[in-house]
Amino acid sequence: MMRKLLEGKKGIVTGVVNHRSIAWEIARHLAEEGAEIGFTYRRERKWVEKLAGSIGADFIEPCDVQDDQQIRQVCDKFAERFGGIDFIVHAAAYADGEELQAGVINTSRDGFLRTLDVTAYSIVPFCHYARPYFRPGASVLALSYLGSNRVCAGYNVLGIAKSALETTCKYLAADLGPEQVRVNVISAGPIRTLAAFGLPNFKEMVEKRANQSPLRRNVTQEDVAKAALYLMSDLASGTTGEVMYVDAGYNIMGTWADSEVGSAMVQG
Numbered sequence: 703m704m705r706k707l708l709e710g711k712k713g714i715v716t717g718v719v720n721h722r723s724i725a726w727e728i729a730r731h732l733a734e735e736g737a738e739i740g741f742t743y744r745r746e747r748k749w750v751e752k753l754a755g756s757i758g759a760d761f762i763e764p765c766d767v768q769d770d771q772q773i774r775q776v777c778d779k780f781a782e783r784f785g786g787i788d789f790i791v792h793a794a795a796y797a798d799g800e801e802l803q804a805g806v807i808n809t810s811r812d813g814f815l816r817t818l819d820v821t822a823y824s825i826v827p828f829c830h831y832a833r834p835y836f837r838p839g840a841s842v843l844a845l846s847y848l849g850s851n852r853v854c855a856g857y858n859v860l861g862i863a864k865s866a867l868e869t870t871c872k873y874l875a876a877d878l879g880p881e882q883v884r885v886n887v888i889s890a891g892p893i894r895t896l897a898a899f900g901l902p903n904f905k906e907m908v909e910k911r912a913n914q915s916p917l918r919r920n921v922t923q924e925d926v927a928k929a930a931l932y933l934m935s936d937l938a939s940g941t942t943g944e945v946m947y948v949d950a951g952y953n954i955m956g957t958w959a960d961s962e963v964g965s966a967m968v969q970g
């Protein structure tokens with residue numbers, strides 16, 4: 703029988719709030735390939751418990767990523783139960799809706815710092831407290847968005863935080879690389895999730911994007927989960943510090959023809 707891609711691997715998935723969460727689809731894919739998964743939640747245990755139960759997982763711990771003690775406890779408890787850590791999926795992000803509406807020019811110090819803390823800094827204590835338990839070949843994954851390096855309407859302070867997150871992951875990749883721990887980022891296209899619905903213009907952006915992307919569609923949670931599976935598995939053994947776009951190719955575009963003209967050109 704063929705060995706599953708993540709047979710024997712055990713790790714922590716953050717950021718599941720409901721069945722639409724990107725982290726949930728990632729967890730499902732990792733579990734299908736043999737991984738054992740521990741979940742964290744911020745407030746919503748009931749939903750996470752239900753979803754985790756559907757893949758036979760029962761390690762479910764509270765973890766507000768702004769709280770170092772909780773992060774430490776999750777890593778300690780997980781390693782105690784599973785004997786080590788092979789992967790961490792970081793999928794937590796936060797920005798106040800009013801601050802997003804108001805634009806970067808009106809962002810408060812508190813709003814800025816909280817967004818940076820949840821969205822970017824929190825991956826540092828996760829890697830720090832997991833470090834003693836990481837097994838060689840371990841893989842850490844964070845989720846980002848194009849707003850990290852381009853101005854994307856409505857993304858505002860989150861874009862600044864994603865920029866910090868991507869750079870933080872590169873430095874973490876350098877710190878942990880000698881221990882054979884990889885740290886990578888997936889920059890996903892817009893997907894309808896709870897967090898995304900809090901973004902101004904999200905609905906309009908998703909509709910436009912489908913026509914403007916080379917693949918002429920938006921990506922799904924499943925597209926991201928398949929890329930995550932690659933990065934978490936030994937297939938990506940030589941890849942670290944990378945930002946991989948899973949966005950139907952949108953990020954390569956400079957200018958747009960309308961889709962009719964674009965298609966006519968391709969067909970000759």
Ligand SMILES: NC(=O)c1ccc[n+]([C@@H]2O[C@H](COP(=O)([O-])OP(=O)(O)OC[C@H]3O[C@@H](n4cnc5c(N)ncnc54)[C@H](O)[C@@H]3O)[C@@H](O)[C@H]2O)c1
Nearest residue numbers: 717718719723724766767794795845892893895896897898
């Ligand atoms: N949906 C998209 O269009 C999209 C695109 C690119 C990247 N992302 C990123 O994907 C990740 C997952 O988001 P999603 O779209 O699946 O939405 P989601 O709402 O399902 O998940 C966001 C998660 O962040 C968690 N969170 C917020 N503050 C937290 C805190 N203080 N402590 C612990 N957890 C906290 C929430 O509990 C929730 O589980 C985020 O990093 C997001 O920025 C999303």
